[in-house]
Amino acid sequence: MDVVKTLLLSLFLLAVVACGSDENTSSQDQFKKSQKPSCQNREIKGEYLVHWKSGQISIVNSENEKKFVDGYLKNHKEEIVAAEPHYRIQISPQELIQQRDWGGGVNWGTEAIEAQNLWDKGLSNEEIVVAVIDSGVNVEHPQLVSAIYENKNETLNGVDDDNNGYVDDVGGYNFVNNSPHLNDYTGHGTHVAGVIAAQHAEGRIKGVAPNVKILPLAFIDQRGGGDIQKALNAIRYASQMGAKVINASWGGNSCSSLMEQEIEKLAEKGILFVTAAGNSGNDITILPEYPAAFVLDNMITVGASTFDAKTAGFSNYGLLVHLVAPGANIASTYPPEFDTDGSLDGVATLNGTSMATPFVAGAAALLWSLKPDASYTEIKEALVQGVVEGPYPVLTRGQLNIRQSYEILNQ
Numbered sequence: 103m104d105v106v107k108t109l110l111l112s113l114f115l116l117a118v119v120a121c122g123s124d125e126n127t128s129s130q131d132q133f134k135k136s137q138k139p140s141c142q143n144r145e146i147k148g149e150y151l152v153h154w155k156s157g158q159i160s161i162v163n164s165e166n167e168k169k170f171v172d173g174y175l176k177n178h179k180e181e182i183v184a185a186e187p188h189y190r191i192q193i194s195p196q197e198l199i200q201q202r203d204w205g206g207g208v209n210w211g212t213e214a215i216e217a218q219n220l221w222d223k224g225l226s227n228e229e230i231v232v233a234v235i236d237s238g239v240n241v242e243h244p245q246l247v248s249a250i251y252e253n254k255n256e257t258l259n260g261v262d263d264d265n266n267g268y269v270d271d272v273g274g275y276n277f278v279n280n281s282p283h284l285n286d287y288t289g290h291g292t293h294v295a296g297v298i299a300a301q302h303a304e305g306r307i308k309g310v311a312p313n314v315k316i317l318p319l320a321f322i323d324q325r326g327g328g329d330i331q332k333a334l335n336a337i338r339y340a341s342q343m344g345a346k347v348i349n350a351s352w353g354g355n356s357c358s359s360l361m362e363q364e365i366e367k368l369a370e371k372g373i374l375f376v377t378a379a380g381n382s383g384n385d386i387t388i389l390p391e392y393p394a395a396f397v398l399d400n401m402i403t404v405g406a407s408t409f410d411a412k413t414a415g416f417s418n419y420g421l422l423v424h425l426v427a428p429g430a431n432i433a434s435t436y437p438p439e440f441d442t443d444g445s446l447d448g449v450a451t452l453n454g455t456s457m458a459t460p461f462v463a464g465a466a467a468l469l470w471s472l473k474p475d476a477s478y479t480e481i482k483e484a485l486v487q488g489v490v491e492g493p494y495p496v497l498t499r500g501q502l503n504i505r506q507s508y509e510i511l512n513q
Contacts, residue, residue: 132179133171134186134359141189141357149188150174151331153360155181159334161188186359192327193237193352194381194454198288200442201431201451208449209308210409211297211428211461216505217310217468223508225313226471232298232311232347232463233340235333236291238320240437241273241284243292243448245307249299250274251315253343258282266342274318275339277332287324289440293452294351296435297460298467306449307434310464310504313471317345322352330358337364341371346470346478349463350377351456353391362396369400374478376463378455379405385420385495395422400478402466402485405494406430406458407501413494417455423496425489429458465504469511476511484511 136142150162150170164170167187175185207213231251241250250273255264262269270282278287286292295316300309319339321332340348348368365375375398380391386403387395394403403422406414406429413419414430434457436450443450466481473480488507489500 130171132182132184133175134184135167136357142187144189144191144354144357145187146190146329150185151188151358151360152185153183155183159331159360161331184360189330189358190327191322191330191333191352192354193288193290193322193456195326198290198326199452201453208306208433211432212308212310214407214409214428215310215461215465215502217308217465219505220468220472220508223472226474228471228474230311230314230347230467230471230474231317231343231345232314232349232467233317233319233336233343233345234291234295234298234349234460235319235321235336235340236294236349236351237288237322237326238276238278238284238286238291239274239295239316239318240286240292240435241318243296243435243437245300245305245309245435245448246292246295246316248301248304249295249309249312249314249316251317251343268339275320275336277319277321277336277339278323278328284318284320286437286440287320287322288326289437289450290322290326290351290456291318291320292437293432293434293450294349294456294460297432297457298349298464300435305435310461311468311471314464314467317343330361334360334364337368341368341373346373347463347466348373348375349460350375350393351454351459353378353380353394357392361393362398365393365396365401366398369398369478372478373400374466374481375401376459376466377401377403378459379403379418379423381416381454382418383416384418386418386422387420390422391418394418397422400482402462402482404455404459404462405496406453406455407492407494411492411501414453416453417458419495421497424486425462425498425500425502426494426496427458427461427502429453429455432457462502465502465507468504469508472508473511480511484508
C-alpha cells in the first residue's frame with residue numbers, strides 16, 4: 103500500500119512539474135530575442151516591449167530579463183501575443199554632416215532619375231500622402247509649407263475631434279514628446295521631405311513629387327535616435343491616416359520582430375514601405391541591418407548611387423537591396439537654424455542612403471498620383487523593373503528611373 107501511495111505521489115509531483123514547465127516554455131516562447139551581439143547592444147536596459155492581444159503595444163519596466171520572462175510575462179501570458187527587448191534605432195551620424203557645394207548641380211538627383219519626364223505629362227491633383235517617419239519636418243519651410251498634409255477632421259481646440267486617439271493632430275504628430283507640436287530635431291527629416299515634395303516655384307530644390315502631401319511624424323530625437331515603440335506608433339498612425347507610402351530613412355541592428363510584423367501588416371491597406379539600406383558599406387545578406395533586411399512584399403530597400411553612376415562607397419548592398427537611387431551630395435530643404443555654412447538659406451547638402459530612399463518614395467507617390475487605382479504590387483514592380491542597369495551590386499543591378507517605371511506601369 104505504501105508503494106502505491108509513493109507511486110501516486112510521484113506521478114502527482116511529475117504532473118505539477120510538467121505543468122510548470124509548460125507554463126515556463128509558453129512564456130519563454132512568447133519572448134522574441136535575437137542572440138546577435140549587434141542586436142543586444144541596442145537594447146534599452148530594463149525596458150521590454152509587449153504586444154497585447156488587444157492590439158496595444160506598451161513598454162514594461164523590469165529589473166532584468168529573467169524577472170520579466172519568469173514573472174511579468176508568465177503572469178500575463180494569456181493577454182500577450184509576444185514580447186521582446188526594447189531597442190533603440192539610430193540614424194547614421196554621417197547623414198547629419200553637411201557637405202560643401204561641389205558643382206554637380208543642385209538637382210542632379212531628379213535629373214538622373216528623369217523625373218522631368220513625368221512633370222511634363224502634367225501633375226495629377228490626386229492627393230497621395232507620404233508619411234515621413236523621421237526626426238520631424240520644418241513645416242514652415244517655404245518650399246514645404248504648402249506640401250504638408252492637413253487633417254481636415256481635426257481643429258486646434260484641445261479636443262480629439264476625429265476620435266483617432268490624438269489631440270490637435272492637424273498636420274502630423276510628434277511621438278518624441280507625444281504632442282501635435284511639430285519641429286525637426288536634427289534637420290534629417292526636413293531634408294528627406296524636400297527630396298520628396300519640395301515645391302518647385304518656391305526655391306532652388308525640385309522635389310520628385312511636388313503634387314503629393316507630406317505627413318510629418320517625428321520619433322527621432324535631438325540625439326539622432328529613437329525607440330522601437332515610438333516608431334511602431336508612428337507606423338500605425340501613418341496607416342490610420344491614409345498614407346500610401348511610408349519613407350523610413352533609418353535603421354540599424356534593432357532586430358525587432360514586432361517591427362517586421364507591423365510593416366508586413368501595412369500590406370492589408372495597400373501601403374508601400376520604402377527604407378534605407380544603411381551606410382556601413384556592407385552586404386546586408388551577410389551583415390543584416392533592419393528594417394532594410396526584412397523580406398516583405400510591400401517593402402523596397404534602397405541603396406545610394408553617385409553623380410558618376412557608381413555605388414556610393416558608404417552604401418550597403420547585396421540581394422536584399424532592390425535598387426539604388428541618388429544618395430551622394432544631395433541638396434535639399436533644411437531648417438535654417440541648423441545651417442553650418444552661415445547662409446541660413448534653408449538648403450543643405452547631405453550624403454546617405456537616407457537621402458536615396460525619398461527619391462524612391464517620391465517616385466512611388468508620383469506614379470500613384472498618375473495611376474491611383476494601381477496596387478502597391480504594381481507600383482513596386484514598376485519601380486524595380488524600370489531601373490537603368492549599371493555597376494550596382496544590388497538585386498536589380500540598377501538605378502531608379504521614373505520615366506521607364508511609368509512606361510512599365512502603363513503597359
